[in-house]
Amino acid sequence: MSSELLDALLMLEKEKGISKDILLDAIEAALISAYKRNFNQAQNVRVDVNPELGTMRVFARKDVVDDVFDPRLEISVEQAKSINPNYQAGDVLELEVTPKDFGRIAAQTAKQVVTQRVREAERGVIYSEFIDREEDIMTGIVQRQDARFIYVNLGKIEALLPAAEQMPNESYKPHDRIKVFITKVEKTTKGPQIFVSRTHPGLLKRLFELEVPEIYDGTVEIKSVAREAGDRSKISVYSENEDLDPVGSCVGPKGQRVQAIVNELKGEKIDIVKWSKDPVEFVANALSPSQVEEVRVNEEEKATVVIVPDNQLSLAIGKRGQNARLAAKLTGWKIDIKSHSDAEKLGLFNNQPLFNDKEDFEDDELSTEEID
Template sequence: MSSELLDALVLLEKEKGISRDVIIEAIEAALVSAYKRNFNQAQNVRIDMNLERGTMRVFARKEVVDQVFDARLEVSVEEARRIDPNYQVEDVVEMEVTPKDFGRIAAQTAKQVVTQRVREAERGIIYSEFIDREEDIMTGIVQRQDSRFIYVSLGKIEALLPINEQMPNEHYKPHDRIKVFLTKVEKTSKGPQIFVSRTHPGLLKRLFEIEVPEIYDGTVEIKSVAREAGDRSKISVHSENPEVDPVGSCVGPKGQRVQAIVNELKGEKIDIVNWSEDPVEFVANALSPSKVLEVIVKEEEKATTVIVPDFQLSLAIGKRGQNARLAAKLTGWKIDIKSESDAREAGIYPVDNEKLLSFDEEDELGEE
């Protein structure tokens, strides 16, 4: 048994990266526990394993005392000196107490410990591999589903796709291949647990990185993403290179790049707009596809009032306010949309830049 165990430990060290010494320590600790459990012993014992010679021996450690009160833990001076004349009171004597049938128990215990350590090591390897892939995209295969999750195989492990992270316009069937976004990797007593999403804005961002080489190499940067999964999304893009059209790069020749992403997301509409440092320009772009006449910015409130032609008001707001809502998420600005006629009635359009003086400024001019 010992030679087979030694070979197994060498193999585990190579294949699983588990130190042989770590496993031997664990086996020795387990054998101590097994000895006490199987032989109803309370001694302080030590296991001596010699894998090369194929021996496993149990030694009871007893303290040398003048008067013995517990023979399991103590030994008299006289008895100790029969073993070695040099023993003194308070010394510790080791006496072999290996049971006859301890080999069978040892083999069974060693097997259990090795199996447990291998399982722990594999879990650790899987955790290390997937913790580095948090907020990344992977392709998985749908396995099964219950009332709370869809279980997606990622090869070495099954990931959990919760109901609230599933796209409303999708129906998942076993063996379907889907791309998922890894939102969280947790270490639990049963091994790593991985949660994935189909609705996370990060999924859209990663899909563009895959399909658009200019984004992958950093020539084009995705500045922000706003998404209502399964229905519509908006992304803002920018390039420091004036010769590169960031929107055109994302759309691709004949719309092939963006269409591949739309297909992956089962028809989700995607608006791609130019990012700008100027909130006037950025907000106007974000409300695409509607035309914008004017954007009035209130910096202190981080709010804007947007004037659009009367016939484009419903387009700017969108179905159930979706276009305006996504534009606000994309830009980080509050957006109040008014039609041209309402803005004229309110006296805020057309904007006369020469008359845009605050009351304080007008008072100062009057005092002069």
């Protein structure tokens, strides 16, 4: 140990973000281990490190007792009083036992232990930083790829992008810059492990927060998100300010805001609809871009029958049922879509009951369940 110890600790604290106190604790633990191993001592000891002076001292700690059974750990009351008359049974006495050549041996022996503690402390700092970033968005750089993961450099650590969380319409090349959604931060024996996603609905929500100031400041609220990553998404928005158009705020001037998000998601189509607490209005909005004639609601079943013009039926259902499926996910309501002609045949315009029975709805060829 030298007088430069303090400077070294302060440098590590500044460069690595590790507390000086953590490093001192690591050094003291390493020196205790070195002392016991190199000097064949099994006694209880304490090491005092003074970084300002660059000094270290080893103290043997012994319990003051009436009857001594282990002289390495205990000292009699009489012996203790000969050192200091104020000692009594139950006290702990400390005697300095620093060997002359301890500094050299300690420096050699403690290096590996200190390095390990520094590494653990660094991992702890990284974990603390990223655990607060769960469900947040970050920009990373693609590093490499194997059969299971794409490895994305987030600055201090490589995150794992599993195959199931990769967008089907994207290819990832080394050095590509991509935005990812942090889904999980785990503490492992090898350090923190960060899992990220490009398909999570939360990524879409965070992208809108970045691009739309009204969402970031809370003027416009994202109520729900439904997403089929790489293909199409729906997002519902709401504002308590009646003079503000929440959909227009998200679209932006000449569509610039939503287009920036579409570009980030490599062409994924995004429908922005206005949220409403009225399920009739909300379900009708959610089926955008199709037109809706009427929405009938069954509160008990949390189900709806939606009547659309004949020429809008395929648009309302969407390719492979996608539009109806996303609308159902967005609203949380089952959606059964009928064309105007079918509704007339079923007598829905003559006060026909909404559902003859639960089975009719579940077996209908256009029900949300079968669309899925």
